[in-house]
Amino acid sequence: MSLPKVHEIPIGGIITEPGSSRRNLTGGWRSLKPIIHDDRCIRCRICWMYCPEGTIKETKGEFVVKGRKYQYKYEIDYNYCKGCGICAHECPTKAIEMVPEA
Amino acid sequence: MKVVYKAIWDLPVEELFASGHRACAGCGPAIAMRWITKTAGPNTVVVNATGCMEVTTTQYPETAWMVPYLHVAFENAAAAASGVDSAIRVTSKKGLWRSGKTNVIVIAGDGGTYDIGLQSLSGMLERGHHVLYILYDNEAYMNTGIQRSGGTPRYAWTTTTPVGRAIRGKIQAKKDIMGIVMAHRVPYAATASISNIIDMSNKIKTALEYTEEGPTFLHIMAPCPPGWRFPEERTVEAARLAVETGYFPLYEYDHGKIRLNPPTSNMVADPKRRKPLREFLKFQGRFAHLTDAEIGELEKEVVANLEYLAKLASL
Amino acid sequence: MTAAAAIQKAKAALALTSNYAVAYAVKAADVDVVAVYPITPQTTIVEKIAEFVDDGELNADLIHVESEHSAMSAVVGAAAAGARVFTATSSQGLELMHEVLHIASGLRLPVVMAVPARAISAPISIHGDYSDVMNTRDTGWITYIASSAQEVYDTVIQAYKVAETTLLPVMVSYDGFLMSHTTEPVELNDEEAVKRFLPRRERPNVLRPEKPITMGAFAMPDWYYEIKYQVQEALASSLKTIEEVDAEYGKAFGRSYGIIQTYRMEDADYAVIAYGGAAFGNAREAVDVARERGIRAGAIRLRVWRPFPADRLLKQLAGVKAFAVIDRAIAFGSPGGGPAFIDVATALYMGGMDVPGLSVIHGIGQRSMYVEDFVKVFEMLKDGERNKVVYMGLRL
Numbered sequence: 001m002s003l004p005k006v007h008e009i010p011i012g013g014i015i016t017e018p019g020s021s022r023r024n025l026t027g028g029w030r031s032l033k034p035i036i037h038d039d040r041c042i043r044c045r046i047c048w049m050y051c052p053e054g055t056i057k058e059t060k061g062e063f064v065v066k067g068r069k070y071q072y073k074y075e076i077d078y079n080y081c082k083g084c085g086i087c088a089h090e091c092p093t094k095a096i097e098m099v100p101e102a
Numbered sequence: 103m104k105v106v107y108k109a110i111w112d113l114p115v116e117e118l119f120a121s122g123h124r125a126c127a128g129c130g131p132a133i134a135m136r137w138i139t140k141t142a143g144p145n146t147v148v149v150n151a152t153g154c155m156e157v158t159t160t161q162y163p164e165t166a167w168m169v170p171y172l173h174v175a176f177e178n179a180a181a182a183a184s185g186v187d188s189a190i191r192v193t194s195k196k197g198l199w200r201s202g203k204t205n206v207i208v209i210a211g212d213g214g215t216y217d218i219g220l221q222s223l224s225g226m227l228e229r230g231h232h233v234l235y236i237l238y239d240n241e242a243y244m245n246t247g248i249q250r251s252g253g254t255p256r257y258a259w260t261t262t263t264p265v266g267r268a269i270r271g272k273i274q275a276k277k278d279i280m281g282i283v284m285a286h287r288v289p290y291a292a293t294a295s296i297s298n299i300i301d302m303s304n305k306i307k308t309a310l311e312y313t314e315e316g317p318t319f320l321h322i323m324a325p326c327p328p329g330w331r332f333p334e335e336r337t338v339e340a341a342r343l344a345v346e347t348g349y350f351p352l353y354e355y356d357h358g359k360i361r362l363n364p365p366t367s368n369m370v371a372d373p374k375r376r377k378p379l380r381e382f383l384k385f386q387g388r389f390a391h392l393t394d395a396e397i398g399e400l401e402k403e404v405v406a407n408l409e410y411l412a413k414l415a416s417l
Numbered sequence: 418m419t420a421a422a423a424i425q426k427a428k429a430a431l432a433l434t435s436n437y438a439v440a441y442a443v444k445a446a447d448v449d450v451v452a453v454y455p456i457t458p459q460t461t462i463v464e465k466i467a468e469f470v471d472d473g474e475l476n477a478d479l480i481h482v483e484s485e486h487s488a489m490s491a492v493v494g495a496a497a498a499g500a501r502v503f504t505a506t507s508s509q510g511l512e513l514m515h516e517v518l519h520i521a522s523g524l525r526l527p528v529v530m531a532v533p534a535r536a537i538s539a540p541i542s543i544h545g546d547y548s549d550v551m552n553t554r555d556t557g558w559i560t561y562i563a564s565s566a567q568e569v570y571d572t573v574i575q576a577y578k579v580a581e582t583t584l585l586p587v588m589v590s591y592d593g594f595l596m597s598h599t600t601e602p603v604e605l606n607d608e609e610a611v612k613r614f615l616p617r618r619e620r621p622n623v624l625r626p627e628k629p630i631t632m633g634a635f636a637m638p639d640w641y642y643e644i645k646y647q648v649q650e651a652l653a654s655s656l657k658t659i660e661e662v663d664a665e666y667g668k669a670f671g672r673s674y675g676i677i678q679t680y681r682m683e684d685a686d687y688a689v690i691a692y693g694g695a696a697f698g699n700a701r702e703a704v705d706v707a708r709e710r711g712i713r714a715g716a717i718r719l720r721v722w723r724p725f726p727a728d729r730l731l732k733q734l735a736g737v738k739a740f741a742v743i744d745r746a747i748a749f750g751s752p753g754g755g756p757a758f759i760d761v762a763t764a765l766y767m768g769g770m771d772v773p774g775l776s777v778i779h780g781i782g783q784r785s786m787y788v789e790d791f792v793k794v795f796e797m798l799k800d801g802e803r804n805k806v807v808y809m810g811l812r813l
Binding site for chain 2: 449450452476477478480481482483484486487488490491492493494495496497498499500502516517520524617624625626627628629630631632633634635636637640644
Binding site for chain 3: 003004005006009010011012013014015016018
């Protein structure tokens, strides 16, 4: 990939695209991968709250897991999850398991 | 404290600190950044001192920030923020600032606050700028590879306070930065921890509201797994134990009145509710060399500090 | 409030020091944020501005910073937020700011600063020379060196237009004490006309919640060079802007100065190159005396020090037999002795010209410079003295 030349770069070293760090997929850093066991998840929001990467996605809707209805679903964005394991460590029901990356 | 968020479900959803930043896995300060930006909202200018949160979030041409962001240098974030505040105020009057009420928040680490940035912080506080200064404290110069700062606790190992045969870790105690800030008689200053997000977010909201009157300050405990030498999944636990052992008391200075917050207030009322300091120290490599006698000394300091704060709170 | 401090509605002439001339220019430029910190000989600038603000004649916010490092940091912050800014300093204060000077140019912020030039410690000296200004040579700032209170006033106003056009910071310097504290007649502009000369314009590098940009990012080796090269290029092309703004100013207000100023250079065999009020004033008088003594002498003043006006200077030196540069600063340990001499020599070399020169150091720590000293320089040039550093006025 060729990088932009002097006159193709905004002056002053400014970055004009907010949140452009999303182009940097940090998921590749991971050696352990968190897996959410949806049936054990009590929807407490703690993993979402503590994730340093903001990779725990909260979706509002109607979700049925093993016959139980839930209003929320939690999923991990593996594009960015660095595998620190805070979510698993803080989970009150041990619904998140850290497994080695394949 | 104004309680804006009563429970976890009241917390704001919108993310203004994007994924893809390059902070270490399990970074305590990164958790703080998420909640500072979420709580403050988009009408906020962040002025960041040089440090971990600056280099890991703004590697050109990418930025994790979704609010206007300025980094000038290490020691002058408070001065640069003074300029931003002043500019917004005067250009608003002249009709040149069209973004309405805008928060100005400094984000600086312990090196940028306790040490090299102390003068500009003091100047900003004394001049009464409408700036919220947030110190994220990971207790050493982590960005340059774990060197001692004025915020490093006594006996801690760092690369510039190694555990040698003659001297074992840092000799001096951690500086009372809250005491220094309170001496400026600001409207509001508080401590917070990344383990207690609801408390922290309410304090951010409270501070921003008081910033209309003048400068406010938040001291946020934000552990660093590589710097403190503990496994990265234990960052939040480390912060929680810092609070629960009394090592890092949670309290507010609100218009001259000090108020202890739970759980610190509980352990002052009933010392049995304070966990032994050893629980905070034992899993951190930076304290691995401590003897029982040294732990005992640190514990005495913790108790003395709680008693000191309790006395201040009773005034 | 004196009559002199009344809002300038029409042209007027006052007797002002160069420092007060700066303050009047800042008022005319409707500056938004001023960082205030005292240091001799700068102090009377910010005192006067504080009077204007406290009397309600200038709608600006004063930031009473706790150091010059914070002064420059505060105006960088304010400029980043879109304000028109000003600060002033001298000597140690400029040294303390040094780190942030690079940042102001790197972030491409139109900061304007006045610097009555002063010697640097140790030993401490409050008196004038250009050691402080010369130390900022490589910071990416456009740097003027003015030679009269009138020029100081006009140049500060021009500086805002140049800064806001090139998106580079601009320093306006002049002799500490010899100008900062001496009174000259100054014609002041109609401030409404100055407002028209300096319209507010949008910049791309401003902090605004509607368009959140990141300023002051961390650049790896793949990017740093290009961003710094932009500064180099902007500085080089700023000479054109400086010239255009000077011409436009001349049209609007009847006074302009050019990039370099010459005196009796048309047929000169020997040229003295100087900067600042006292040195160039002496040089001009010495030209007249030398010519009476049969030496075809001429003088050149560098009004713009950065970017260095090499082409303009070489045109003047093309016909001379030899030149001397009077430097009021020492470039310690350098082969050229003085900073301006080094640049003149480099310009000649880069231009493929071989004109011999003398490097004259004078006026250090405000050591008295006499017209006769400058006449002696012309005599030395005529006598064939070449290619050496002369420490004038020194008890050697």
